[in-house]
Amino acid sequence: MSEERNEEEIRVGVFVCHCGSNIGGVIDCKKLAEEVRNFPDVAYTEDNLYTCSENGLAAIKKAVEEHKLNRVVVASCTPRTHEPLFRECISEAGLNPYLFNFVNIRDQCTWVHMKHPEEAYDKAKDLIKMGAAKAVKLEPLDMIMVNINPAALVIGGGVAGMSAALSLSRQGFKTYIVEKEDKLGGRLNSLHKLFPYDIEATEFVGKIINNVKNAQNLEVITSSRVINIEGFIGNYEVEIDQNGNIRKLEVGAIIVAVGSSLLNPQGLFGYDGIKRITQYELEPKLKNKDLKAKEVVMIQCAGSRNDERPYCSSVCCMTALKNALTIKELNPDIHVTILFRDLYTPGTSYEEYYRKAREQGVLFVKYDEDRMPNVEENQVKVFNEYIGDEMIIAYDLLVLSTPLVANSDNKDLAQLLKVPLEANGFFLEAHVKLRPNDFATDGVYIGGSAKWPVDITETISQGYAAASRASTILSHETIEVEGATSILPEYNKSLCTGCEVCIKVCPYNAIKKNENDEIEIIQALCKGCGLCAATCTNKALVIRHFTDDQILSEIYAYGGE
């Protein structure tokens, strides 16, 4: 297929590096360089003491010019460290950087076969033969440029979304917040105080809302939801439904900050919303100092860390401590007992907070998953492992520490954005460790408890983090993306059967069907893994720089055609 477009004569130059004695001390590089001169299409070879040195690089440039080389092979160390250097070098010599091929005869040859110099020589020769054969098939590639619209959409106007939006607007990007409710603030609006600092939630969130209102470049669209999203990194078209009015926004990046929901506590520990309530229902009572109870019992992990919801919601222990301390502050004579499994107060200030709660007389009783507390009308029976006996704890108010759960409409948003959810319905980031606020799809980011239950501190840093990730894109008028991407070449279009298997295997949603029902690859999203090419049922897709043709030519070079 490449013959049609490759009229020019292929002239490969091979540069064999001694790497001092690292390669040269094991095999005869001079002889090798001479011998590889005989391989097909190889027009020039030489050996260098250090091909990566200034002298070596100059030698490559000189040879390209003098011998009209149009493919360059360097046989030396590893592409993992030196490929960028040599690509740049041949670029300076006037060749497309993708017309370079690296052959590793040090790390994977002379270093590992020092005691078998003859075999190492043969292996190096084979590797160069294969490398040269691939080089013959290499094609010039252009880095793909994508225009970026320097505007962002933040979905969700809670503290995560507002933090992200504030940061982006301060960095000079036009930013929109789309909020489902009629006001900003999210869950903080319904909380009393915030742990571990003695700050009123409404006061705290009020300041942030004020900042949002006064921010330049920042537009808030309340009572609205996203109903359609088209496009890709740098170029999204989003449809918003605001009370029946449809509005279209054009943005370059999208941040998901939709937060999480409260668990419906029906059926848990005799929940009735009156005498047996949740921590969230307790908050307004504390705010209004409307607490008549004298004996308060709290149950942690109510509805979490079980088979149905196997996760720790991570904020409930601190919430319970905070409310227990608030109760003690209102009236130190009120008895507060917290039934817990493992108290979750990691880090510096939280552990201190737990200590403070103990100091203020909050009583802690551990229970085990196998022996759940038994809630009766006026008392809780719980087995206390610490004394090996069942305890009876009287209560006139029972408070359940229920977990945060994923929003039920996450699925709809996930489908619009083509991003995944995890087993509990929270959004799934690109990489749990190193890309905590990215999605695999470039241009879409995430922060706050939409991803997983987190406290306010972490919510805020994640909001900023999502802003930072978006900013890495929005800061540029255009961005360059990897040239070695997948394509459906014009000459292969007739092969495509429209089976859509490629769409399914692509980890980055870089393949879609366009309005003409044709497979289209969004170059900006492709990372060049080549799964699609290896899977395409009719071999219509081509992965540049690792084409079937190129890899097969390596196999033939080794196996003999």
Place this chain on the structure above:
Amino acid sequence: MRMEENRVSFEPKLLGFLCNWCSYAGADLAGVSRIQYPPNMRVIRVMCSGRVDPEFVIQALELGIDGVYVMGCHIGDCHYLDGNYEAIRKFDMTKKFLSFVGLDNRIRLDWVSASEGVRFGEVVSKFVEDIKALGPSPLSGDTPDQELLEKVKAIREAVSSNRMRALVGRQRKITEEENVYGEKVPEEEFDVLMDQAIKEEYDRHRILLALEKDSKSVKDLGIELNLDPSIVLEHTLTLKSRSQVDFQKIIGNTPIFMRI
């Protein structure tokens, strides 16, 4: 059966496909750490183990290479999220095909991380050792086993067939996600389906190859390929409906088929 001495002196010719991010880095680390291992394997770098098209593996064997190793990131470590899962699917299918011709133990799939320089050396050594024990590939040398070669060719065409590629490509989707009717095909059920398809396509591609040389009757095909004529007939009709074979002529009552 080859002579025992033969095996000892024999130096296998091996090919490895290494993913850029983990196993290639692991191979480099073996170098940095000066781990010594046998020099039998040549390496082709791919970005992801999932890029390794089954055709590559079969093609290598067809050319007489004694063993092919595919290496990628450990499960869960894939730089491209889940490319190595796709590698497993493709590899499993390839292996099943090769079991028909007894070459399945000449290919191997394994995971080597960027920190496993020592292990890279170990697994390569082991592979060399195991292939040595098997002896040279019947397809290697100047006089490869022609009958086997024919079969391997059929396998190469079969793994490249639309049906096999579609099955492998859809496998995860079918077994892990529900279809529009809310049904999910259990893994075991899918395996049965897959095994059947593998068997069918192997035979069909052998038929196609046999017809490539000259046109034949079902009976003759059956004799040549050592297959039950009723199965050959069934396959031939399927191939006809796929427009891959057609009637050439009818001699007496016997239809003669040809490849299109």
Place this chain on the structure above:
Amino acid sequence: MSVINFDFRNQVIKHNASLSYCYQCSTCSGGCPVALLTNGEYNPRKIIEEAILGLQDKLIEVQDPNPWLCSTCQKCVELCPQKVELTEIFTLIKNKCFEEGKYPEAFHAQGQAVLENGIAIPYSKAVLSRREKLGLPIITTAPIEEIKTLLRQTNFEQNIIKREAE
């Protein structure tokens, strides 16, 4: 079946506030030499948990675990990551037990000795005469009457006598 007694709990905390900091890590019980020796029959952690819950009955009446087994070696106090002053708390509990007359016989004898002689282990005549022979200074006896006055003030005498009556 135990019922939390907040009053008793508060009494202990009032006596020694460090009790509230205990998070039941069981460093004390794992490090206690008596616990090791009695294979857990004596368990400082459990006493502390009972004190936290104000389980007066277990602490005073049943005495499970028995607080009198504590040798006051202070190892638990040294080890406790929360600096709970365990032996101080045990002292309070032992005092409560004493008030209830729930204490071992050996303590009774000793208590009586203090009441009578001002010291727990009175010197025997043999010792005193040998001291004299060796030319050691004569031991002045404690001002027993003063001690008795003090012990009366603290209800010690009354409690010792009460036990005798039983």
Place this chain on the structure above:
Amino acid sequence: MEKVSKSALVIGGGIAGIQAALDLADMGIHVDMVEKKPCIGGRMAQLDKTFPTNDCSICILAPKLSECYRHPNITLYSYSEVQKVEGSAGNFSAEILKRARYIKEEECINCGLCVEKCPMRVEDEFDRELRKRRAIYIYYLQGVPAIMTIDKEKCLWFTKNACRICEKTCEREAIDFEQEDQIIKLENIGSIIVATGYSLIEDIDKDVLKNYGYGKFRNVVSALEFERLECASGPQGGHIKRFSDGKTPKKIAFLQCIGSRSDRVEKYCSSICCMYTTKEAMIAYEHDNELESYVFYIDMRAGGKGFQSFLRRGAAEYNIKYIKSKIAQITVDEKENPIIIYEDLDNDKITQLKVDLVVLATCIVPPQGIDNLAEILGIELNDYNFIKTTPFIPVETSKNGVFTCGCVHEPMDIPRSVAEASGAAAKAAEIIRGG
């Protein structure tokens, strides 16, 4: 976007610093990164795997290292320290001490010939002194920049005026004994990010570990040491052997909260130990399926994504027994097998457990030198000597324009460090852009 004229200074080249630098650089902002050690990578480079996915640590870190090193917008000063900072948000200047490594950076190709010939054996800091390196060395095998450093304190030439074998061996003439420390002045810094990570309690006060026989009993190791032992590129090549007799341990006790959650040592919780301990036990089990692991804990703290199911898997599939008990002390028998005495809550019995190896989850502490750095930067530290941050805004320090991320202000795991690093980058960019 117009061209950005101000730059950012990132102090610390661990995963947090790297992420912050990469984000800023990708925004088109120039970053000067200062790393004290000869190579970037920080603690994460020392880890074998990472929880809860058990990804190979270096596999996921290495691409970031080279990206950071090669990024056109990042200037890396390795083996360097910040000495002086002046000015205020939007306009800082700084002085960097770039220590001589006695190697011409552009010449060294990390071939290792010099290392083979160097006669000096030195405790390997990266491998927690579990093996020796040479006086000329690369900080760790996959380290970036991939160049050698001469340890001036140990090199025979510097200590005894003899040797210089490396110089003769090096084919690239990359050795330069005449090299001197340099002071580099940086101007026009818009914002500063501090990400100098953490130290461990055993680095500053081994006495705290006395009760556990650390340093005395050979079969008691710290968690980070164990991490190195598990690592395929570590001192035992990933085959865990105990130091007394080289035997593979079949029973390992992991003790939690060593130094943390204590009113005597450090009051706070180190946040990551419950998880990394489970990970270490899992990996050890993968090495040897006969292994029994015992984890002694106070509260199992597993709030992050996928953490609870990680613990469940640990118990169900990796033969890990979780025992709620904090260990007071350990002893050893005549074969140096550690004996753990603990209270078994199931039956209130005081139980003795003989194991082959003990791994201590030692407490995270503020990095050594934090006081000095805080003074240079003019930022406050909190009661625990970590960097003090604004309530609810963990990336803001007490000084405008100076931001922080990662363990230098509170113990935390990698995902949170990375998220904060990006967060700090956003705040830094606000100043640089908004000016």
